[in-house]
Amino acid sequence: MTDIPVIAILDDEPEIRRLLSSALEEAGFRTHSFARAAEFEAALRRITPDACLIDLGLPDRDGLALVHRLATESGAAIIIISGRAQVQDRVAGLELGADDYVIKPFEPVEVVARIRARLRRPVQPASHDAQIVGFSGWTADFDRYLLIAPDKAEIPLSHAEAEVLRMFTDAPRRLITRTQMLDALGGSAGDSFDRAMDVRISRLRTKLREDPRNPQLIKTIYGAGYIFLAEVT
Structure with missing residues (x-):
């Protein structure tokens, strides 16, 4: 930018x-x-x-x-x-x-x-140089808005998807509530924000090849928020 x-x-x-x-x-x-x-x-x-x-x-x-x-x-x-x-x-x-x-x-x-x-960046990363992170065989390149799959396929990320994934990789294995998402990503509380977030999570899961019935990386904690379960390197 x-x-x-x-x-x-x-x-x-x-x-x-x-x-x-x-x-x-x-x-x-x-x-x-x-x-x-x-x-x-x-x-x-x-x-x-x-x-x-x-x-x-x-x-x-x-x-x-x-x-x-x-x-x-x-x-x-x-x-x-x-x-x-x-x-x-x-x-x-x-x-x-x-x-x-x-x-x-x-x-x-x-x-x-x-x-x-x-x-505005959703969460300030620990290092300004940490624009490429790895997790579960995947690589996220936030400078290029790319996901690199374990089979080396390159999958483009939208700005919205990258925002959410950056937030998850900056806080792995920790509950992120919808209130925290609203504070970090901006917007107005209500059904429109919730719907937008549901859409972003769904698109991100699809790109991460998640089984929607049993996601292994982005877990929904009903009534609370989400947890990103992968170890991040």
Whole structure:
């Protein structure tokens, strides 16, 4: 991540782009704004944003498909900004890899706060150099947002998945409660946060090839939280 975080804004409404750019730059971020997905995707060849604000109602591309591509190919935090307020739209966005979902109309200061929460490291590692950790034959490379399986297959991590895995590997064999997750990862308490966390855990378990009926690495302690059972090296 650069010293000054870079935020990409993709929205076909000029006023939305102006409001977000102004609020973010005033808060100390650098911004790049785009009206069309084609322009945004072309720009990704020359810029590496730390976070992307994506509108779902794009004129030239399905917004959810773009979110999914970013989640699998990019380490950027992804925040959907959309007028679609239905629960199924929010759930679909989170399941496809978004870190957060903001419904229009919104207050720009809220978006700034959510970006800051997404870019903040969940738990400060013991060593600033410990960006590669091993556990149960797996390797997590947090600089490259990669999981390396015991068979050497490389599996990309989204920003959201990396946040959760970093939190687990920094505190192995210790109960992590939902309250601790909320404090570390940011967000608003309630069903939307719980649903987002359930989605992240489910995606992470899938990438770790866990049996959902009997997970061996990420154990759910019902009514309390989660425990990461592996030894971390």
